[in-house]
Structures are given as C-alpha cells and as structure tokens.
Amino acid sequence: MPNEEMVVTPWKVSGEIDYEKLIQEFGTQPITDELLEKIKKHTGELHLQLRRRIFFSHRDLDWILDMYEAGHRFVLYTGRGPSGPVHIGHLVPWIFTKHLQDVFGAKLYFQMTDDEKFLIHPEFTLERTNRIAYDNALDVIATGFDPKRTFIIMDSEQGGILYRLAVQVAKRITFSTVKAVFGFEESSNIGIIFFPAVQAVPCFIESAITGENTPCLIPAAIDQDPYWRVTRDAAPKLGYYKPAQIHCKFLPGLGKGGKMSASLPETCIFTTDPPEVVDRKIWNAFTGGRPTAREQRLHGGDPSICPIYYYYYYLFEDDDSKMKNLAEDCRNGEILCGECKLKLAERVKRFLAEHQRRREEARNRIEEYKFKEP
Numbered sequence: 219m220p221n222e223e224m225v226v227t228p229w230k231v232s233g234e235i236d237y238e239k240l241i242q243e244f245g246t247q248p249i250t251d252e253l254l255e256k257i258k259k260h261t262g263e264l265h266l267q268l269r270r271r272i273f274f275s276h277r278d279l280d281w282i283l284d285m286y287e288a289g290h291r292f293v294l295y296t297g298r299g300p301s302g303p304v305h306i307g308h309l310v311p312w313i314f315t316k317h318l319q320d321v322f323g324a325k326l327y328f329q330m331t332d333d334e335k336f337l338i339h340p341e342f343t344l345e346r347t348n349r350i351a352y353d354n355a356l357d358v359i360a361t362g363f364d365p366k367r368t369f370i371i372m373d374s375e376q377g378g379i380l381y382r383l384a385v386q387v388a389k390r391i392t393f394s395t396v397k398a399v400f401g402f403e404e405s406s407n408i409g410i411i412f413f414p415a416v417q418a419v420p421c422f423i424e425s426a427i428t429g430e431n432t433p434c435l436i437p438a439a440i441d442q443d444p445y446w447r448v449t450r451d452a453a454p455k456l457g458y459y460k461p462a463q464i465h466c467k468f469l470p471g472l473g474k475g476g477k478m479s480a481s482l483p484e485t486c487i488f489t490t491d492p493p494e495v496v497d498r499k500i501w502n503a504f505t506g507g508r509p510t511a512r513e514q515r516l517h518g519g520d521p522s523i524c525p526i527y528y529y530y531y532y533l534f535e536d537d538d539s540k541m542k543n544l545a546e547d548c549r550n551g552e553i554l555c556g557e558c559k560l561k562l563a564e565r566v567k568r569f570l571a572e573h574q575r576r577r578e579e580a581r582n583r584i585e586e587y588k589f590k591e592p
C-alpha cells in the first residue's frame with residue numbers, strides 16, 4: 219500500500235500517512251523540544267504521548283501556556299463521532315486529555331456528534347447514532363474523567379445554547395470556505411454543510427456561559443483539523459479567542475498498514491472485546507517479523523512497520539528504556555513475534571478487564587456527566 223495516495227479528512231483516512239507533510243499542508247506547528255520543556259514546567263514528567271511525539275503538532279499551544287502562566291485558565295474540548303463501537307485507537311487522545319485535565323485542573327467539554335454521523339452516513343438514522351452515542355459515552359466515562367469537571371454534549375438533544383452559538387458561527391463562515399476546506403459539493407446535504415458550525419460551538423460554550431472570554435485547547439487526532447481552521451477564522455469575529463489545538467497521530471490497525479478502523483473489525487481491538495477475541499486478533503496480526511523463526515534469528519525483524527510494536531509504543535509500555543530494548547532485540551533477532559504478541563495480549567487483556575469494569579459502572583452515571591445548560 220505504500221504508493222496509495224495519502225488522504226486525511228474528518229471522514230476518511232487512508233494511504234501511508236506522512237505526518238511531516240501534514241504539518242506543511244495543514245499549516246500547523248511541530249511540537250518542539252523547547253515547547254516540551256515549557257509543558258514540563260506544569261506537568262512534571264512528560265506524558266508518554268508527548269515524549270514519543272504521538273501528539274506531534276499544534277496551534278497556539280505556546281500561547282495557551284503563556285495565558286495559563288499569566289493566570290488565565292483554559293478549558294479542554296474533545297469529542298467523538300458515534301458511528302460504531304469504540305476501539306483502543308479512540309482511547310489514545312482521550313487518555314491524554316484526561317492527563318491534561320488532571321494536571322491543569324481543567325474543565326472538559328466532550329461533544330458527541332450523533333448529528334454529524336447521521337448526516338454523513340446515507341443509511342444511518344438519528345435514533346441509531348444517538349444510541350451509539352450513549353454506548354460510546356460509557357467508554358468516555360470509563361477513561362476516568364472527573365465527573366465534576368466533564369460535560370458530555372449530546373448534540374441531537376442539546377438545542378438551546380448549542381443552536382444559538384452555532385448560528386452565530388455559521389453566519390461567519392461562507393459556503394465557498396467550507397466547500398474548499400471539506401470538499402463539499404452541490405449535491406451535499408445542507409445539514410452537513412452547516413455542521414462545521416456545530417462542531418465549533420464547544421470552543422465557545424464556557425465563554426458564552428460565564429461571560430468571560432476563556433481560552434480553549436483541543437486535543438484530537440489530526441484529521442479533525444479542517445474543523446479548527448474554519449473555527450479559528452470565525453472566533454475573532456465573535457469576540458472569542460481562537461481555539462488552540464494539539465494534534466495526535468493514528469494508532470495503526472492490526473493488519474498491514476493503515477489506521478485502526480472499526481470497518482475492519484479483525485484488525486481492531488474494541489473496548490468490549492472478550493479475552494479470547496483479543497488473543498485471536500493479536501495472534502493473527504501482521505508484524506515486522508520474518509516468515510520463519512530461523513530467518514528472524516538470522517536477520518531480525520523491523521519494528522518500524524509492526525503494529526504489535528506500536529501498541530507497546532502508544533499505550534502499553536511506559537518505560538522508555540524497555541521500549542528501546544524491545545526495538546533492539548527485535549532488530550537483532552533476539553525476540554520472536556510469538557513471544558512479543560503473547561506479552562502484548564496479556565497487557566491488553568489486563569487493561570481491558572479494568573476498562574470493562576469501569577464501563578459497566580458508568581451505566582448509571584451518564585446523567586451525571588451530561589452537559590446541562592445553566
């Protein structure tokens with residue numbers, strides 16, 4: 219697949235992804251060592267996802283930190299398009315967002331775009347995407363966000379302030395802009411053409427409610443960036459700060475190349491997968507290994523193309539020196555894929571057992587987390 223052209227939009231991610239090129243194309247900033255030092259002053263030891271540049275790009279993160287240092291608190295905003303079950307790739311930015319909430323004591327607005335998924339998928343009903351939104355909210359809550367400071371916005375139920383702010387934003391964005399940014403066409407339904415205004419709203423809710431202009435930081439995968447471009451254009455016209463972003467990479471799927479995607483279930487570890495399914499999927503995964511143990515011992519494997527390696531790297535091995543050893547042992551043929559897979563499967567199962575326990579507990583806590591207009 220390496221020759222397949224890279225596509226990164228909010229609704230499609232395919233081809234081999236060149237993150238440096240995305241920084242260029244999207245006009246964002248790389249996360250520099252200097253910026254990491256600045257973050258470290260507030261967070262202490264850097265989070266794995268920063269140390270390893272899983273969050274690799276940003277806009278105005280330096281500004282948000284300057285504001286914070288000058289005594290201005292910021293709010294966090296992230297979200298989920300509920301089109302199907304949650305997998306461990308979705309958890310990557312949520313885990314990091316929880317870390318930011320913990321270290322900065324920030325409020326989090328979490329948007330569930332059941333409206334977006336209804337509008338974009340010809341065959342989906344709103345009832346279906348709303349049902350999925352409630353299911354996905356269990357995973358959000360299980361991630362461990364602070365119930366007192368976390369507000370889940372169920373788009374299709376919200377109305378009120380969501381609609382009032384959305385029309386304010388919509389008035390400042392032209393069709394020709396969203397057409398260019400999102401690739402809309404004459405045949406696109408007008409709901410989806412309006413929708414970028416809806417996704418902009420949570421950036422401004424805190425400011426609108428409190429009457430005090432409040433900076434907003436959005437941790438999210440890089441594919442959501444088109445939304446923030448139009449939001450940032452509209453913000454000053456409404457008298458609000460432009461929202462800042464910090465962008466992450468995609469967790470690879472268990473197959474050869476490509477991000478983890480629910481539409482390819484065998485290459486995907488869902489948060490509700492039982493242990494035997496986790497074992498099977500990991501066992502069948504593509505790796506950077508050689509066809510035979512003998513060749514692997516002789517020539518070594520290639521961690522840079524191995525999803526198993528990336529799961530340790532993104533989520534399941536926090537110790538940098540162990541990570542380095544693993545890569546070396548793989549390249550030197552000192553560890554075989556079977557062993558590496560079995561160890562990973564144990565960690566994933568342990569992680570999921572805990573996540574699933576919290577997910578069940580979350581069933582009667584959704585109301586507590588839901589945003590209610592004051």
Ligand code: TRP
Pocket residue numbers: 228295296297298299300329330331334417436437438439442
């Ligand atoms: N459009 C996003 C999706 O399809 C959902 C979303 C809404 C979101 N607001 C967000 C994602 C803010 C990240 C940050 O998944």
